[in-house]
Structure formats: structure tokens, C-alpha cells
Amino acid sequence: MKEYYEILGVGEDATDEEIEAKYQELKAKYREDSFKAGEEGNEAARMLHKLNVAYSELKSERKEKGENTEGASALKDVEDCIRSGDVAGAQSKLDSFNERNAEWHYLQSVVFFRKEWMNECKKQLEIAMQMDPGNTKYKNAYDKLNAKMNYEQQSGGEGNRYNPQPQPAGQPNEQMGGNWCSDCISCCYTYMCVNCLFNICCGCR
DSSP states (O other): OHHHHHHHTOOTTOOHHHHHHHHHHHHHHHHHHTTSSHHHHHHHHHHHHHHHHHHHHHHHHHHHHHHHHHHHHHHHHHHHHHHTTOHHHHHHHHHTOSSOOHHHHHHHHHHHHHTTOHHHHHHHHHHHHHHSTTOHHHHHHHHHHHHHHHHHHHTTSGGGOOOOOOOOTTOOOSSTTTTHHHHHHHHHHHHHHHHHHHHHHHOOO
């Protein structure tokens, strides 16, 4: 891109308006000179072609960069909605996206997690991982979600967590340490869910 800036005679920090003005100025000059006889006219014609290519490439590159910046800003707005608890607002912003990259699908999974739509959450995380296989944030969230879903399935659902029957008075508990193991399971499960929730819903960066 540096070469294109040099053809236009502007710096890389030039504004779009400055580039446009310089392009129009040089285009008029080269177009006029291209009608001259001999090599001078031929050189002006070549420069006019180079100028048009440089201008077109710079416009395209700057437009793409601007769209990427706007997209990142819009995703940040979705994160802010999630952090503030505005799930409906986050969903509305996600629905407005035309380009849906890996981060979009990750944030959609977060919204589904907040709604407790676990299967939909899992599907969105799988899409995010397919689009960006090396992203550890997506992988960690997926592993934690799977651990939560597997535990709930094995325990018969969140409302049926493991609760041992009370032992008759004077009879030792068959589990070493009395009720400690059941309490430990419940505590570890609770910690796992909280940790999962924190990583999925707050680890947006």
C-alpha cells in the first residue's frame, strides 16, 4: 500500500478527503498531458492508469478497515449488553449483523447460555471453534459447558442432584468422612457451574 500512497503523493496518515482531492488533481493533470504528442503523452497515460489503480486499491483497503473497526465496535456493544444483563438488547444487536464471524457465534452462545438454552449454546460454540480452531477461549467455554451438561444429565437434571439418604442414628456412614463426600460433590458442582458462567459470560475479551 505504501507504493499507492506515493503515486498519489500523500502520506499514509492522509484523510479520505485529502486522498480524494489529490486524486482529482492528478487525474486532471495526467488526462490533459496524455493528449500531448510523443513519449510525454504516453508517460502521462501510464501514470493515469497507475493513479486509477492506486486510488481504487486505497479506497477498497480503507473501506475494509473501516468495516472491520465498525464490526469490532458493534461486538463490543453486544458484550456491554451481556455484562449489564440486557440479554434482549444483546440479541437485538446480534440480529442486526450481516457478517457473522467466529466472535459473533461465541457471543450468540453467551446469550443462549444466559437464556439457559444449552443445546443452542453448544451449537454456536461449535461453529465458533470451526471458524477459529486455535481460539482457546472458545475451546475452554465449550469444555466447561460440556462438563456442566454431562453432570446434569448423569444426575437426572439440575433439580435432582445427588443427595444421600440420611443414616440411622448410631450407624456409621458407609462413605468415609460421613457426608463430606456428598457435600464435596455439591460444592464442586456449584463451583464448576459458577466458573463456567464466569468464563462464558464475562470472558468476552
